[in-house]
Amino acid sequence: MTISVKKVSLQRTTRDQIFLPAILEGLLTTARHFFKNTFTPGHGDVETIRYGEPGVDVKDYYPERFRGVHRLMHREDGSVRCVACMCCSTVCPARCIYIEAEDRRDDAEKAPRSFVIDELKCVVCGFCVEACPCDAIRMDTREHWIPTETRAEAVLGKVELMSRGEQSVAVQGGLGASYREQAPKADPRFTHDPR
């Protein structure tokens, strides 16, 4: 592969030194866009994503694996899927997840009494989602954190996190005996040695 070198002159011409032509060129572009977007029906060829305007869904513009604001998934009965195993709060490099566990008094046994995420501290790394053994926490809301007026508004509790959530299709507690049919093929490094 050859490397080509292009020599660029840094000498300013008289036209550059006056500045006015360049300014006028810029204003012309702005004016062209202004008139086109204002008077053409259907907003013309506008390239800006307009947050908050009706009919515009920001989520359409984000890739599928975009990591946005956290949400907590639900069980079939609508209760929280999380079992307060603290894997996410342990792995969190920003230490922005605070969980307190309680007894659920049913077969699921354990649930979070409080589940708090400080979105201001969050570094959006997605480790919490990776660590979760229950598909309880997700970052697939495609909603990024919007600045708030107070810090307290950026601290999300269980109710706010669950309001973004929905029922997960994953089977609570794993697939059980039928995992062979349903699970993807296991990593050959961990399969049992043939005898």
Place this chain on the structure above:
Amino acid sequence: MSNHDSRSTSSTIPPTPGTLPPPSVAPAPRVGMDPRPHAPEGWAPPVAPNRPAEPTEGQETVTLTIDGKEVTVAKGTNVLEASGLLGEEVCHFCYHQGLSIAASCRQCLVEIEKMGKLQPSCQVPVAEGMVVHTSSPTVLKARREMLEFTLKNHPIDCPICDKAGECTLQRHYMAHDHQLTRVDVPKIRKPKHKDIGREIVLDAERCILCSRCVRFCEEIPGTAELTMSWRGDHEQIDIADGHRLDNAYSINTVDICPVGALTAKDFRFAIRAWELHATPTTCNGCATGCAVELHTKHEQAYRVVPRFDPAVNGHWMCDEGRYTYKELDPQARVHRAEVDGATVPLADAIATVATRLTKARKLAVVFSSSATNEANDALRELAEVLATSVKGREGITATRYVLGHPRGEGDAILRDADKNPNTNGAHDAAAGSAGDVDKHEAELALELAGRAYDAVLFLDDSGELSEVALAGLANITSVCLASRRTPLSSACSIVLPAASWAEILGTYTNRQGLLRVVQPAWRPEHDRKHRADLLRDLMLAMGLRNVATAKERTRLLADEHEHAELQALVTDPKAMRPTLLRWANMRG
């Protein structure tokens, strides 16, 4: 009635008459009450029935070869202990140094030459010239397949299991097995979260049937509440009909459970084990002074677990002692000095106390049997200082009392009826020179209520005084070195913030006369200080020089008792750093 009840009543030993010399000035003692605690006659620490491999002097030894290395061990020990001496612990579930041998888990199988089959190393006594292979391919294969059987019906509900992070099954799985399950039939379901006792919850599914808990209940408290029921795949741990696992040592079963089958109600879902820091310290629940670990996070204590000490408690501790951490409740802590209800800087409070104490005409100092030796010694020094006349001030002899928690229940295993960790040390300090020693607390209460004193100094916040006495304290100069809000510390007119036993390096003298060490789990917050250092500040404020600090007193005690561990702690503060349990996954 249950076996447990009959035993607990018969085994409660009445306080024995003292073998130690009585206090120098002996007041009329309470009837049947000896202030100084002693171990019951013929008592011995509940140490391991299994002989440790390390040979002691004069013991017969046996030499054998383990994995090509020759090792000389004590005669009578087993192969598992012997290989442990080489630093290669054979993985096991059912074997426990402090219990009889069941050899039921078959996890510790090893290959021994000239023996046809693989042998459970916990059950085979060492013999001269034995050649053992602990990690040959056959052994590793057997170990791995045993683990597969063990995991067959295990629910693998680690996310909701309290043992996760300190679980022996997890550890061995990661070390040996590490494979996906090959079982495609439904697992056998057993009772989950079953309430089996005052302190314990049973999850029969998680149980791997090692029978450690069954053997513990038979051998240590001798109550035998637990048993195995059903057979084969359906075998499970259970309690007999009408019985509950309610003995005084029941939470030990949680510690020795290699999985999360038995969990403690108190610790249930409180915190994950890997978040905790462990500090080796001493239980301050009674005069026995068991070696314990205090598990903490962010200046808050979560549980107390026993630490092996062959001289005092073996592997065990009582349930009562596990609740001593409740005293460290962050809500009740005293952080700042208070004079007549107003929060003041510590230096100002000390100056006020110095002025008022020197002006007092009738003074009482109250030693505490729940404070450390260092604090009691500093109070003795202060009383001596006050008793000497200096220019411009006549010395006053302070009346000395010893106050502590009221007596409770004791037994012949570990619990002592004296619920104070340092009764011996407090009495030694209080008897150092002339003065009334060990008056009945009620007598003190009456005298205080009757305004017998115009100044009282309490070394600690524990101790129960009557309401009349507490009311009397408000009108006189009453100083309390308090680490938490108690009726006593709230009644006193001056409160100095003292560090609790979880924040200081100090010593207790237990009922055997042994020096027991408490270590700091975290630094004292705000104005809180070691009691000996508070009293030192007070003596400095009185114009004294060269008063020993708490650390210097500890150093003196360590040298006096030739306590190597304590000497190391005093010289190297880094030795006191708590261990994060995440990196010490060796419990259970």
